[in-house]
Amino acid sequence: MTRPEEPGRQHAGHMTPEEFREHGKRVVDWIADYLVDVEKCPVRSPARPGEVRSALPAHAPERGADFDAVLADMERIVLPGITHWQHPNFFAYFPANASGPAILGDLLSAGLGVQGMVWATSPACTELETVVVDWLAELLGLPGHFRTDGAGGGVIQDSASSAVLVALLAALHRVRKRTGSAPRPVRYTMYVSGQTHSSVERAGRICGVGTDNVRIVDVDPNTLAMDPRQLERLISADIAAGAVPVFVCATIGTTSTTAIDPVRAIGEICRSHDVWLHVDAAYAGVAAICPEMRWINDGVAEYADSYASNAHKWLLTNFDCGLLWVADRQPLIGALSALPEYLRNTASESGEVIDYRDWQVPLGRRFRALKLWSVIRWYGAEGLRAHIRAGIAMADEFAALVSADPNFEVLDPHHFGLVCFRPLWTETDPERADELTMRLMESLNDSGDMFLSHTKVRGRVVLRMAIGAPATGMSHVRAAWSRIRAVRSQFA
Numbered sequence: 001m002t003r004p005e006e007p008g009r010q011h012a013g014h015m016t017p018e019e020f021r022e023h024g025k026r027v028v029d030w031i032a033d034y035l036v037d038v039e040k041c042p043v044r045s046p047a048r049p050g051e052v053r054s055a056l057p058a059h060a061p062e063r064g065a066d067f068d069a070v071l072a073d074m075e076r077i078v079l080p081g082i083t084h085w086q087h088p089n090f091f092a093y094f095p096a097n098a099s100g101p102a103i104l105g106d107l108l109s110a111g112l113g114v115q116g117m118v119w120a121t122s123p124a125c126t127e128l129e130t131v132v133v134d135w136l137a138e139l140l141g142l143p144g145h146f147r148t149d150g151a152g153g154g155v156i157q158d159s160a161s162s163a164v165l166v167a168l169l170a171a172l173h174r175v176r177k178r179t180g181s182a183p184r185p186v187r188y189t190m191y192v193s194g195q196t197h198s199s200v201e202r203a204g205r206i207c208g209v210g211t212d213n214v215r216i217v218d219v220d221p222n223t224l225a226m227d228p229r230q231l232e233r234l235i236s237a238d239i240a241a242g243a244v245p246v247f248v249c250a251t252i253g254t255t256s257t258t259a260i261d262p263v264r265a266i267g268e269i270c271r272s273h274d275v276w277l278h279v280d281a282a283y284a285g286v287a288a289i290c291p292e293m294r295w296i297n298d299g300v301a302e303y304a305d306s307y308a309s310n311a312h313k314w315l316l317t318n319f320d321c322g323l324l325w326v327a328d329r330q331p332l333i334g335a336l337s338a339l340p341e342y343l344r345n346t347a348s349e350s351g352e353v354i355d356y357r358d359w360q361v362p363l364g365r366r367f368r369a370l371k372l373w374s375v376i377r378w379y380g381a382e383g384l385r386a387h388i389r390a391g392i393a394m395a396d397e398f399a400a401l402v403s404a405d406p407n408f409e410v411l412d413p414h415h416f417g418l419v420c421f422r423p424l425w426t427e428t429d430p431e432r433a434d435e436l437t438m439r440l441m442e443s444l445n446d447s448g449d450m451f452l453s454h455t456k457v458r459g460r461v462v463l464r465m466a467i468g469a470p471a472t473g474m475s476h477v478r479a480a481w482s483r484i485r486a487v488r489s490q491f492a
């Protein structure tokens, strides 16, 4: 093919729109085939450390190659090193849902190649995001002040980890404004439970609060929910010792077992001490799209200063799409605005124009709203609810199967798609019994038929069966249960 005599194009060898069309169709076909065939792959990659790397050249190629060569290497080198998160028997971690409309929405975003740091760099990138986060706030039954036409607003972050980081920055900004310039260095404290996600303690380290000032509140040994009385005691003791309590993270659906902290009781304590309440509902929050699940957010409307949930776990939107809502956007913008006070842009603060770079750590931002918009429009609220309900129903049915077997025990309650359970052994030594449980899990995972994970509850190993991939049906869940029973009987 002869290309026009334009220096840049000729020397660089850019893919022409015609070439893109041809290869692009092949890539879409490749993805569609993958989604059909994924069930035939071992769920967990059997690759050993270094295997993928050693199959790749040590040096970058000097000359470009045809795109077909990339696809060939995808099959030969990359796929064997993939753990198939979209496999119907992927039960190990909370799902990372991918869906057709999300993949296509992301492709459109890549096609536009927009960098949406401020409104002016692509008005639609900002305004579509505003619309979809407001839509979702409404669909989840979140309070009106989390909407952009209220005092707060929502924003798409890369992850729940970034969401808690910016929430903490906003909380620190708010408390500094309140206390003014302190005569001596202030020691800030923050509060999590032993079940809180590790990203919260990391946010404390990143913000300079420091691990020593991250208080770990006890949990109720039965429910694994944060004990509000212990929270109150720790906050009071810290105040008495001259510290400034700044931030509490309550979790709706902990990573380990989907335990739910008592947000209302925690919120009352936060309110009385003027402490920021962040609610981390990274996995479970999206379940509130079903009205019968709205109870999980009890206390959020009255007390939460910020609320995070990921569309990229259970809501059919490809990673990354972490949602963060704040009740009041001023502390967030105050903490992160790139402009000094005297250059504040009144348009942003009036709510006329939003510059989302002031709502996140990096300056640059992808057009993530496109994939979420595409998902919401394709499925409608109805389809999204059906997906969540299917996950919960399958988890309920799995739990019923497990509890009906005297050789297994289910940890109740399970409100979402995660069921924690453990095999019971004749072995009476708890440590040796836990070893057997781990060996059972490794054996199942090594088989490639399914992928489970584990956690520790009250000192004992339990297995985690997280249901919620779009490809998973009850037949997969039943087959997985048969495999688990069969392998256990080999061990007993």
Ligand SMILES: *Cc1c(COP(=O)(O)O)cnc(C)c1O
Residues within 6 Å of the ligand: 094, 158, 159, 160, 161, 162, 197, 199, 251, 253, 254, 255, 280, 281, 282, 283, 310, 322
């Ligand atoms: C998954 C999870 C996170 C972390 O989410 P990322 O988006 O991966 O940062 C935080 N909190 C809870 C409760 C989670 O389940």
